[in-house]
Amino acid sequence: DAGVIQSPRHEVTEMGQEVTLRCKPISGHDYLFWYRQTMMRGLELLIYFNNNVPIDDSGMPEDRFSAKMPNASFSTLKIQPSEPRDSAVYFCASTNSGTGRPEQFFGPGTRLTVL
Amino acid sequence: AQSVAQPEDQVNVAEGNPLTVKCTYSVSGNPYLFWYVQYPNRGLQFLLKYITGDNLVKGSYGFEAEFNKSQTSFHLKKPSALVSDSALYFCAVREGSNTGKLIFGQGTTLQVKP
Numbered sequence: 001d002a003g004v005i006q007s008p009r010h011e012v013t014e015m016g017q018e019v020t021l022r023c024k025p026i027s028g029h030d031y032l033f034w035y036r037q038t039m040m041r042g043l044e045l046l047i048y049f050n051n052n053v054p055i056d057d058s059g060m061p062e063d064r065f066s067a068k069m070p071n072a073s074f075s076t077l078k079i080q081p082s083e084p085r086d087s088a089v090y091f092c093a094s095t096n097s098g099t100g101r102p103e104q105f106f107g108p109g110t111r112l113t114v115l
Numbered sequence: 116a117q118s119v120a121q122p123e124d125q126v127n128v129a130e131g132n133p134l135t136v137k138c139t140y141s142v143s144g145n146p147y148l149f150w151y152v153q154y155p156n157r158g159l160q161f162l163l164k165y166i167t168g169d170n171l172v173k174g175s176y177g178f179e180a181e182f183n184k185s186q187t188s189f190h191l192k193k194p195s196a197l198v199s200d201s202a203l204y205f206c207a208v209r210e211g212s213n214t215g216k217l218i219f220g221q222g223t224t225l226q227v228k229p
Contacts, residue, residue, distance in 0.1 A: 004158075031215030042221050043159075043205065050215070091158055095215040102147055102166070102209055104217055106158035 004107035006092050012113045018080040021110045023092030024073055033104060034067055034077050035091040043091075049075065050097075082114045117142045117210045121220035128196045128227055136191040136223045138206030147209035148189040149217065150180055154202045162204075165189060176200070196227045 005024040013019055025032045033048040047057040052069045060067070064083070069075040079086055089111050093104040118141045128134045140146055147166055151159040163174025170182045180191045191204060203224050207217040 033216070043219050045216070045219075048216060056216070093159075097215045100166075102215065103149055103161045103164055104159075104215065105161065106151075108158045111156075 004092055004094055004105050006090075006107035006110050008110060009108060010111045010113075012115065013082055014115050015083055016081045018078065019082045019086075019112060019114075021077040021090050021112070023075045023077070023107060025075070025092070025094030026096075026105055027073065029094035029096045029105075030072075031095045031097060031104075032069060032075050033093040034075070035093065036088045037091060037109075038088045046077070082112075084114045087112055087114050117208050117218045119206050119208050119218055119220040121206055121223045123223050124221075125224045125226060128225070130198050130227050130229050131195050134193050134196040134200070134225065134227070136204050136206075136225060138189045138191065138220060140187050140189060140206070140208045142208055146189075148180075148182065149207040149209075150174065150178070150189075150191050151205040151207065152176075152202050153205065153222075159205060162191070198227050198229055201225055201227045
């Protein structure tokens with residue numbers, strides 16, 4: 001299995017621009033998570049999906065952030081408009097609640113820099 | 116509500132010495148506990164987990180963790196530290212019995228010096 005795939009790996013954009021981060025979970029996994037990691041705030045859970053349905057988006061910082069999961073193999077996290085304080089590493093993770101392996105598997109992350 | 120605490124921001128140990136990274140938890144019901152490691156510029160990698168059974172759990176890279184129900188702890192250990200073990204370590208607990216959501220601690224930086 002290729003693991004969780006994220007793209008792009010690095011994104012540099014200017015304030016005010018729209019940013020879209022992409023994630024492909026491990027095939028067969030029914031949960032997908034979006035995290036953000038910064039030095040100041042550590043690892044934060046933004047939103048997670050179960051069977052493509054958003055379950056908890058209480059970690060989404062502002063209305064500028066939105067996430068979708070149109071099918072079991074793809075999810076996006078969009079920031080519009082982006083601001084410098086959004087600069088962080090964004091991770092996607094997935095897991096299968098129905099197996100004997102409850103651990104989450106993380107992607108390599110997208111390093112976002114907003115100038 | 117479930118929670119995890121890692122009381123040390125950083126742990127320093129000399130290469131070859133044993134290491135311990137501490138984690139305490141608070142859950143209702145039986146805990147599912149996890150350790151992850153993050154190397155610089157990488158995603159989190161799963162190290163080991165406790166679900167049930169033996170209190171001493173063995174994982175990747177020679178790491179092990181001891182589950183202590185009375186002390187609600189799940190400390191990560193390694194008998195002999197390597198410089199390459201230097202990384203950020205996260206403890207986590209699963210929220211509830213029927214969810215994939217994990218609650219992560221704030222992380223502990225392990226520094227192994229030659």
